Amino acid sequence: xxxxxxxxxxxxxxxxxxxxxxxxxxxxxxxxxxxxxxxxxxxxxxxxxxxxxxxxxxxxxxxxxxxxxxxxxxxxxxxxxxxxxxxxxxxxxxxxxxxxxxxxxxxxxxxxxxxxxxxxxxxxxxxxxxxxxxxxxxxxxxxxxxxxxxxxxxxxxxxxxxxxxxxxxxxxxxxxxxxxxxxxxxxxxxxxxxxxxxxxxxxxxxxxxxxxxxxxxxxxxxxxxxxxxxxxxxxxxxxxxxxxxxxxxxxxxxxxxxxxxxxxxxxxxxxxxxxxxxxxxxxxxxxxxxxxxxxxxxxxxxxxxxxxxxxxxxxxxxxxxxxxxxxxxxxxxxxxxxxxxxxxxxx
Amino acid sequence: xxxxxxxxxxxxxxxxxxxxxxxxxxxxxxxxxxxxxxxxxxxxxxxxxxxxxxxxxxxxxxxxxxxxxxxxxxxxxxxxxxxxxxxxxxxxxxxxxxxxxxxxxxxxxxxxxxxxxxxxxxxxxxxxxxxxxxxxxxxxxxxxxxxxxxxxxxxxxxxxxxxxxxxxxxxxxxxxxxxxxxxxxxxxxxxxxxxxxxxxxxxxxxxxxxxxxxxxxxxxxxxxxxxxxxxxxxxxxxxxxxxxxxxxxxxxxxxxxxxxxxxxxxxxxxxxxxxxxxxxxxxxxxxxxxxxxxxxxxxxxxxxxxxxxxxxxxxxxxxxxxxxxxxxxxxxxx
Numbered sequence: 001x002x003x004x005x006x007x008x009x010x011x012x013x014x015x016x017x018x019x020x021x022x023x024x025x026x027x028x029x030x031x032x033x034x035x036x037x038x039x040x041x042x043x044x045x046x047x048x049x050x051x052x053x054x055x056x057x058x059x060x061x062x063x064x065x066x067x068x069x070x071x072x073x074x075x076x077x078x079x080x081x082x083x084x085x086x087x088x089x090x091x092x093x094x095x096x097x098x099x100x101x102x103x104x105x106x107x108x109x110x111x112x113x114x115x116x117x118x119x120x121x122x123x124x125x126x127x128x129x130x131x132x133x134x135x136x137x138x139x140x141x142x143x144x145x146x147x148x149x150x151x152x153x154x155x156x157x158x159x160x161x162x163x164x165x166x167x168x169x170x171x172x173x174x175x176x177x178x179x180x181x182x183x184x185x186x187x188x189x190x191x192x193x194x195x196x197x198x199x200x201x202x203x204x205x206x207x208x209x210x211x212x213x214x215x216x217x218x219x220x221x222x223x224x225x226x227x228x229x230x231x232x233x234x235x236x237x238x239x240x241x242x243x244x245x246x247x248x249x250x251x252x253x254x255x256x257x258x259x260x261x262x263x264x265x266x267x268x269x270x271x272x273x274x275x276x277x278x279x280x281x282x283x284x285x286x287x288x289x290x291x292x293x294x295x296x297x298x299x300x301x302x303x304x305x306x307x308x309x310x311x312x313x314x315x316x317x318x319x320x321x322x323x324x325x326x327x328x329x330x331x332x333x334x335x336x337x338x339x340x341x342x343x344x345x346x347x
Numbered sequence: 348x349x350x351x352x353x354x355x356x357x358x359x360x361x362x363x364x365x366x367x368x369x370x371x372x373x374x375x376x377x378x379x380x381x382x383x384x385x386x387x388x389x390x391x392x393x394x395x396x397x398x399x400x401x402x403x404x405x406x407x408x409x410x411x412x413x414x415x416x417x418x419x420x421x422x423x424x425x426x427x428x429x430x431x432x433x434x435x436x437x438x439x440x441x442x443x444x445x446x447x448x449x450x451x452x453x454x455x456x457x458x459x460x461x462x463x464x465x466x467x468x469x470x471x472x473x474x475x476x477x478x479x480x481x482x483x484x485x486x487x488x489x490x491x492x493x494x495x496x497x498x499x500x501x502x503x504x505x506x507x508x509x510x511x512x513x514x515x516x517x518x519x520x521x522x523x524x525x526x527x528x529x530x531x532x533x534x535x536x537x538x539x540x541x542x543x544x545x546x547x548x549x550x551x552x553x554x555x556x557x558x559x560x561x562x563x564x565x566x567x568x569x570x571x572x573x574x575x576x577x578x579x580x581x582x583x584x585x586x587x588x589x590x591x592x593x594x595x596x597x598x599x600x601x602x603x604x605x606x607x608x609x610x611x612x613x614x615x616x617x618x619x620x621x622x623x624x625x626x627x628x629x630x631x632x633x634x635x636x637x638x639x640x641x642x643x644x645x646x647x648x649x650x651x652x653x654x655x656x657x658x659x660x661x662x663x664x665x666x667x668x669x670x671x672x673x674x675x676x677x678x679x680x681x
Contacts, residue, residue, distance in 0.1 A: 116605045117627040117661065151412045151552055152609050156405040157630045202549045237603060238541030273606040276573060285573045302575055308657030313577060322577075331632060 006052050015039040016049075027053035087140055089131050089226060089267055091123065092165075092334045095325035096312055100301075103130075106140075106225065106267045109258050109296070111232075112312075113272035113287035114303030119310055119329045120271040121152045123303075124228045126334040127269060128196050129158070129165050131226045134187070137169050142225025142266075143195040145214070149207060149234045153198060162192035164332030197224070204235035204249070211253050218264050225266045227257070232270040233288045247292050254296030270297065309337055393435060393516065393557050394442055396469070397638075399650035400623065403631040404610070408557040413548060413607065415522075417562040417598040418614030419665040422621060423640050424561040425456045426465075427614075428518045430644040431559060433466050435516035436486040441473060446515025448487045449505055451498065453524040457489050468643035495525055495539055502550065509554040516557055517550075523563035523599045537603060544607045560608070564596040564663050596663040617664045623647075626660045633660045 006013065006024075019038040021027050027035065027050060036046035088103035097103045104110055104127060114120055128146050133139025146153060166187050197217075201207045207229075218224050232253075240246045261268045275288045287294065287302065294300065300316035306326070313324040326337035392406030401407045408414050408431070416424045432450055437443025450457060462484065467474040474480050492498040508514050519525070526540050551558045598605065598613075605611070611627035623645075624635040634652030638645050 115602070116608075117611070121629050150607070150609070151548065152629050154405075154409065154412075154630045200552065202552060203545075231606075234607070235545070238545040241538075274602060276602065279576065283573060285575045302577070304575060304578065305658045308659070313575075315577065 006049065008049060008052065012039065012041065012045075012049065015041070024053045087225075089127055089140060090133070090138075091327070092126055092130060092168075093325075093327040093336050095336055096327050096334070099312070099314060099320065099323040099325045101320055104226070104267050104269060105299075106265050107261050108298040109254070109261050109268040109270065110299040110301065111270045111272055111287070111297035112301045112303065113274060115274050115285070115305070118303040118305065119327075119334070120303060121230055122157075122329045123334055124230045124269065124271055125153070125158050125161055127226055127267075128228055129161050129192055129333070131267075132187075132192055132195050133165070133169065137172060140225045141223075143197065143221060143223050145197045145199070145217070145224055145227045147199045147201060147207070147210060147227070147229045149201050149229070149231055151200070152230060153200075155193070158193060158196070159189055160331060161333040162189040165192070168332075197221070201235070204240075207232075207235055208249060208253055211256050214260055215256075215263075218260060218266070222264070224264070226269065227260065227266060228269045228271070229257075230271045231273055233273045237273070237288060243290075247290065250289060250293055251296065254293070258296075258298075391555075393431070393444060395431065396434065396442075397636070397645065397647045397650075399634070399636050399647050399652050400625075402650070403625055403634050403652065404628065405630050408559065409610070409630075410557050411551050411555045412558070412609035413551060414557060414559045414610040414612065415562055415608040416559065416612050416614060417564065418663065419564050419596060419616070422614040422616060422665075423638070423645055424614060425520055426461075426640055427645055428520050428559060428561065429457070429462050430465055430469075432487050432516060432518060433462060433469070433483065436483040437470070437473065441470065444515040446486065447508070447513050448516045448518065449509075449514055450487055450489045451501075451517070451519040451525075452489050452491055453498075453519075453521055455491065456520060459484060462487070464642060465644045468641075492525070494528075495543060498525055499543060499546065502546065506550065509550065509556065514554070514556060516559070519547075519558070519560045521561040521563060523561070526600060527563070537601065540600065540604065544604065548607065562604075563599045564665075565599045567595060567597045596665055598663065613661065613663055615662075615664045617666055619666070624655065624660050635660065 016027070016039055021030075021035075021038075030038075030050075032043055032046050032050060035041075035050060036043045039046070041049075088097075088101070088105045090097050090103040091100070112120055112123060124146070128144035131140055131142045131144050134141045166189060169187070199210055201210055214227065218227075236246055236250060257268045257270070260266065273288045274285050276283045277286050278284075285304075287300070294316070297316075298318065299314065299320065302313045302315045304311055304313060306324075309326045310328060311324045311326050314320050314322050328335055328337045391410045392401075392404065392408060393410070394401050394407035395404075416427055418424055428450070432448040434442070435444045435446060435448045437445065439445045463474075463480055466480060466483065473483075490501050492501055505514065509517070526536060526543075547558060547560075598611075605627075608627070609629065610625075613622075613624040613626045615622055615624065621638050621640075622635045623638050625631045625633060633655045635655050636650070636652045637648040639648060640646075
């Protein structure tokens with residue numbers, strides 16, 4: 001047995017076997033505290049055993065850096081290199097893409113909220129279509145998962161947006177590949193629809209069950225690059241008496257989604273509703289689900305009316321500047337705002 | 348690419364059961380569309396016979412989602428509902444759904460006399476046939492619950508016939524009266540409303556029928572529309588807009604309700620002309636259509652519609668009030 005290869009005392013070896021650590025792999029993938037409690041040794045001794053195990057085990061650390069001690073960690077330098085190549089999904093509105101640093105980022109959870117009718121579902125559908133833009137056209141060539149909790153996913157509209165997207169791509173290829181006649185766009189609106197995995201959930205239990213199931217689903221469909229939940233709020237707003245339970249469930253769900261985003265390098269977009277709250281003597285609009293929920297996402301975008309124009313404001317982001325940009329909802333989907341007034345406003 | 352049945356994916360039994368119960372067998376949007384086009388009559392929409400509105404709504408009132416009609420009293424919401432119930436009971440070859448209609452009439456506004464009048468004026472060739480009027484009016488079932496719980500009970504009872512595809516349209520006139528008469532305080536009312544909204548929505552989803560609800564308006568003092576905290580910060584520095592204390596109309600039942608409905612049609616009266624506006628719709632541009640109420644129900648004066656910019660489309664006007672109340676009196680003399 002591999003345990004026999006470890007240069008440790010026989011009694012420790014016996015304790016390891018008794019605690020169920022039969023292979024070096026099982027020791028290498030456990031944490032120091034667990035090991036220490038399981039075999040009843042001090043933490044420094046456990047650390048020693050761990051080091052031996054990882055050195056001798058067949059596990060190859062992928063980053064090759066000094067992460068032997070802290071399992072599952074990554075240095076900031078490695079992350080920087082990864083981030084350089086991480087991709088983003090365009091929103092089809094150049095101004096919006098600009099303030100987002102290129103688009104909705106993969107490996108991140110983005111929350112988008114706004115009043116009814118501002119265009120949340122429209123952005124959701126646009127992203128589900130845009131994620132499928134082929135690599136040749138600067139897209140990700142991926143598939144989308146659309147989790148519909150409210151029934152606002154209307155297929156006629158998706159078809160409209162898909163057709164417009166294909167037309168735009170044809171125009172683009174026309175401009176840049178004038179000589180190359182064979183460079184036609186081979187996509188058909190039906191194939192765009194085919195690549196959107198649509199789930200309809202009717203209660204919060206279904207929603208949670210589905211999020212738990214997603215890990216397995218995405219493992220089998222590795223080309224899914226975006227998960228859109230429209231809206232994450234609806235089932236948690238109706239008839240929930242135990243607020244503490246709600247906070248717990250929401251917290252768990254958001255952790256799972258974050259894990260999905262990181263592990264599979266996809267983007268998670270959660271659409272949220274608004275509610276009013278009493279602040280400093282007046283009522284203000286705020287995104288629903290409470291204060292603890294506002295920590296659950298990486299980025300938070302609020303869609304609002306600025307006069308007659310729709311604007312998007314980056315409310316919270318670890319890497320993006322607070323800015324707002326105008327956009328519009330047209331028959332072809334989300335596009336740049338056509339007003340000639342001042343564009344991006346830094347706040 | 349695997350399009351496996353969920354029960355072949357080896358899920359834990361509890362999750363698989365939930366999905367099977369919800370009929371989530373496969374999960375592709377195209378399949379959804381094909382299924383709907385194949386199985387549903389009229390490709391999933393109930394035409395309202397108002398050309399401009401039907402075009403904007405990709406065919407008509409969509410199946411499986413909640414459509415709300417909101418407007419001041421006397422504007423024509425009940426008239427619209429009467430017309431719709433008639434349209435749903437029409438035979439299929441005349442563009443109807445040939446099904447039963449459940450009309451939840453909370454405020455006792457349903458007038459069968461008016462229904463027959465609309466029918467004979469709009470579809471004379473059908474209604475003058477012997478027995479047709481009786482057959483069609485016989486398909487419309489009126490329920491008059493006096494409380495939310497009674498309402499929920501009646502829904503439970505008709506759930507079976509809903510799921511068996513016999514009922515093709517559910518109209519609730521009005522949702523506001525049902526809810527607002529019930530509780531006093533905000534919190535318990537919101538909770539009761541929340542539960543019923545969820546229930547009605549899942550009913551719509553399972554039975555794939557159109558559900559039309561009417562809503563009232565209430566006045567709101569002050570013209571400061573609600574803002575976010577980041578807006579408030581920049582706004583408070585500008586003191587140029589004078590604060591007025593005019594009251595204006597907003598839809599009742601709150602913002603939670605506004606999120607829950609899928610399509611919101613605002614009916615209003617501006618300078619004596621009535622408009623029906625598509626205030627919230629995932630499939631339509633923001634259009635406003637001028638309309639009148641005639642003997643044959645609602646007619647649009649212009650099928651092209653006026654495109655409205657900005658949040659103006661959500662506002663509810665009630666100008667020319669005298670004209671409306673005059674009309675009410677004339678109508679009731681029928």
